[in-house]
Amino acid sequence: MVAIEIGAATAAAMSADPIPREARRVLHGLASAWSDVADSRELEVVPLKGAMTNEVFQIKWRTSADDSSAPRKVLVRIYGEGVDLFFDRDDEIRTFEAVSRHGQGPRLLGRFPNGRVEEFIHARTLSASDLRDPDVSALIALKLREFHGLNMPGPKKVLLWDRLRNWLKAAYSLCSSEEAKEFCLDMVEDEITNLENVLSGEDQRVGFCHNDLQYGNIMMDEETRVLTIIDYEYASFNPIAYDLANHFCEMAADYHTETPHILDYSKYPDLQERERFVQNYLSSSGENPDSAEVDNLLQNVEKYVLASHLHWGLWGIISEHVNDIDFDYMEYARQRFQQYWQRKSETFG
Helix, strand or coil, X not given: CCCEECCHHHHHHCCCCCCCHHHHHHHHHHHHCCCCCCCCCCEEEXXXXXXXXXXXXXXXXXXXXXXXXXXXXXXXXXXXXXXXXCCCHHHHHHHHHHHHHCCCCCCEEEEECCEEEEECCCCEECCCHHHHCHHHHHHHHHHHHXXXXXXXXXXXXXXXXXXXXXXXXXXHHHCCHHHHHHCCHHHHHHHHHXXXXXXXXXXXXXXXXXXXXXXHHEEECCCCCCEEECCCCCCEEEEHHHHHXXXXXXXXXXXXXXXXXXXXXXXXXXXXXXXXXXXXXXXXXXXXXXXXXXXXXXXXXXXXXHHHHHHHHHHHHHHHHHCCCCCCHHHHHHHHHHHHHHHHHHHHC
């Protein structure tokens, strides 16, 4: 999910009351407990754009008669349609709460039937260009290593391959025979199995992975330069090489253009960038990795790029049929599958 504020004119054109009644009850209860809020029912709703799974809103309350005082803010997330095909919402809530207990993300402030209220992080969301800044990239590598080391509840088993098979079944059940033929879905089961067989034989380091580390899911406090990773809907235990591969793939995207679904793979990081990121990642805990360790992880990352393309290609096909958000999911899926077949021949010959 990516979110930025939209203009007042656009906001006015949207529904007069996009916040569900149940959510307003939660918001009223929160604001009533804050003594500095002037009127708990007098709130401002600011739609945020760029989300590809949920609707997201910033909620503000005036805190005094002085217009210059900082307002109270929270974030309201209204869940998108069809997300139960991608992940279990109860599991995602438990993950959200556990990450928060580790001090790694926003606090959960309240829940309602089709969404939740979260702490508003006072930091800016990164941009696509930030990922190419060597200093910011180094901070991301350090934060990702920290995230991978979180002691999370539940079995610490790799989820990737089961998820791909489940999503393939969902894609088959939703798309037309023409779409299934276009994306060669009858071949994907074997592709998943072949990838699993090849990669499971490698020396794998498994950690708690974000699995969706695009720029919009990383926030930075400009004063302290502290990063916060947000949105854990797809988070699970996986090979850390997969998480790095997915992050590198996201450098091809800019979700805040007129064509947010278009990917530019000329922006995929070159070997020098990838080496720098892996070196920063491995050395972040005080280790001094040798060149063989760096090279081994780099090679695994490049193989897991294929799994990332299958993952988001299937996600795009499913989303096209269950989500009403204004995003060309099918074209996005086409690009990911095209990259899969192209990179497969380059990676394995």
